[in-house]
Amino acid sequence: MRTLFVTNDFPPRPGGIQTFLHGLAVRRPPGSVVVYAPSWKGAAGFDAEQPFPVVRHPGSLMLPEPGVLRRAEDVLRAEGCDSVVFGAAAPLGLLAPALRRRGAGRLVGITHGHEAGWASLPVARALLRRIGDGVDALTYLGEYTRSRMARALSPEAVARMAHLAPGVDEKVFHPGAGGDEIRARHGLTGRPVAVCVSRLVPRKGQDALIHAWPTVLRTVPGAALLLVGGGPYRADLRRLAVSRGVDGSVVFTGSVPWEELPAHYDAGDVFAMPCRTRRRGLDVEGLGIVYLEASATGLPVVAGDSGGAPDAVLDGETGMVVPGRSVARVAEALATLLADPDGARRMGERGRAWIEREWRWEIQAARLGSLLTS
Structure with missing residues (x-):
């Protein structure tokens, strides 16, 4: 199995979501990950040190539009990926049905805090429901975000929700760290x-x-x-x-x-x-x-x-x-x-x-x- 991570949030851009996704990617089996992410200052040096390929989008933001879909499809095919992880389900998870048609057999949407906000807005709520229906699993950080998002999702999507939270490297963060x-x-x-x-x-x-x-x-x-x-x-x-x-x-x-x-x-x-x-x-x-x-x-x-x-x-x-x-x-x-x-x-x-x-x-x-x- 080879997995394509499609995400706006990835180092060297700083932030908790970026750390979360990188932590997951580097712990997948060797040779099983490819990342498609926006360009960011310092990306070339960072990417060269990673144990997996990183394909950079020309701009600093990726939206669920034809150009991003086309590049994601190209990477999916060229790298032989058969599954996709959306680093933040909203909004890039809207690409899920199209990528499934292009050969992605398993699609997972990772959520953070902003998807809970989407569940409160009429238009965004409808889009979140589409995302939930388009992926095989929608993750949640904890009970608060699960309950907020569940109100917007179809019963079938709620049944496929799964807990996935960031981890901590206890060998890096420890008492006496300097x-x-x-x-x-x-x-x-x-x-x-x-x-x-x-x-x-x-x-x-x-x-x-x-x-x-x-x-x-x-x-x-x-x-x-x-x-x-x-x-x-x-x-x-x-x-x-x-x-x-x-x-x-x-x-x-x-x-x-x-x-x-x-x-x-x-x-x-x-x-x-x-x-x-x-x-x-x-x-x-x-x-x-x-x-x-x-x-x-x-x-x-x-x-x-x-x-x-x-x-x-x-x-x-x-x-x-x-x-x-x-x-x-x-x-x-x-x-x-x-x-x-x-x-x-x-x-x-x-x-x-x-x-x-x-x-x-x-x-x-x-x-x-x-x-x-x-």
Whole structure:
């Protein structure tokens, strides 16, 4: 069996979905994967290092239109692929019936968070139903996204839904992954540190962390907030830190190389990303791979209650789930964990054990393998 991944989301473009799909692709049997994805800065160097062929679309976005279909058909035929994985079922899954006619015997559509939003909009809802009817299996991240999408799908498509979530490489993300060097780099040695690793956008809740920080400092003097990542919200967040009088204890790293991410998690004592749903449910957290990576690194997590984020936390065991719009609840959770290092460490240890038990990449890759052969 050889599988064609058709996806807009693939490295070197950064992001959680990209990491998810790459993690699945590299764990398929040797010689069994071909990827068709858009062009992106640095793609040539990245592609040369992959254990499978990557065919790049001329532009940076692929839509379900004739040019993309034609190229996908060409790759399917030239590479001898007999199955297709749509890296994000919406919208490229609309190509499924045509690719089936061209010889794809098995089609799987992977969903994330935005498909749950599609289920709420009349036109998008109808398209999602078409996608569900066109593939052999439609995956879901957790119960939240499953239930939202099921409302839009036909009964037959609902019966074919299957759980498939990102995995975590517990050998890469682990306690002692280099946090001391990151702390020294930013002048944080010896200080209690809450870390957030995420793109800087309103949904992720970094502003709630900054609003909460004066309260945290009253309980844990000397604590620091390490915000890892870039994004369009950065200037607003910097101004907010100044206006709240906490700019001296909030560190912005900007975007960091992927290979440094484990060390940045490891630089924290607590991980926090109080995400919240926006735009009447259209902008929602599908799962939150960052929570799982933080748990693998041995950190307790403070997660927002948006969408499927609670599926990535065992509330009260591996972390705390709080309303992302409640600054008071965010501050309480952070202060509680930072003020109790022993309790936070025990919670992080339980998180690490949970990752090893249920979230390793090998488990998720085996699930995809089953979907492709059922």
